[in-house]
Amino acid sequence: MSLRRTPLKRTPMQRPRAKSPTTRKRQRDTGFPDAVKKLIHDRSGRRCEVRQACHGDAAVQIHHRRPRGAGGSSLAWVNQAANGLDVCSPCHTFIESAREYSEAHGWLVSMNKKLRPNEVPVLLVHDLEPLLLSDDGTWSRSTKGVTGNDE
Template identity: 45%
Template sequence: MSRYTGASPRVKAIVDRRAAGRCEKCGKATASQLHHRRPRGMGGTRRESTNEASALLALCEPCHRFIETAARDLSRSNGWLVRQNSDPLTMPVLYRGRRAWLDDAGQVDYCTHLTRMMLHDNVYGDYEQCADCDHQFTTDGGPI
């Protein structure tokens, strides 16, 4: 018997409530798939935090496919994917066009300063620091 490595029904309900039925990337289409910001890897994961609300996004199928296949570097830059050694709670995400942090209770905390993140590959400028959240951004809003 294989072990279940996905999100619990409680966590799925938190993410569904946060998404309100809309894709958490584009904000327009109906969310139909659950995406792990920190990939589970082959055979799943034993790290419980990988299946917490901060590590999950409700996405439409085209956005999910885009994140997983078309632009891995862009997906990491925008927080839709985070590296295995990163904590999704501390990694900002481009959430419906605005920089935000997701928590495990289903809250979205938007950065009130530089809210645009890198929307296209290789859009980098001079660096500056967000005064309130201590995260560094390029002058066009993209992360370092």
């Protein structure tokens, strides 16, 4: 016994129309521009700059020292060379999993502090002292914590 008073009508299913390529919203590229990638690769020699979970493996990723946040960042300096480290996959995983240790070594820059990556010293594998990275792909010695004896 059916409670329905009218019979069901069968209609063919229609697929939703795909938007034309001109009307699609283009996703914003939130990564490093090619020119900045080249600066970072030149600085590192395309080898891992952290070497905590490797033995100088080839760098296959560029790690953002100060995270971009969900959806990227509109701040231009987030995608500059001072904010990028050339790393291998195991070291990138290590940096993200040992966040407090990584922040102490400058591999991560806290979003809570108002410092830019070029103001935070970072310990790279090719040096024994923390360095300050610059946006032109170079580095300089950090003067933080260094006392001068100029007599």
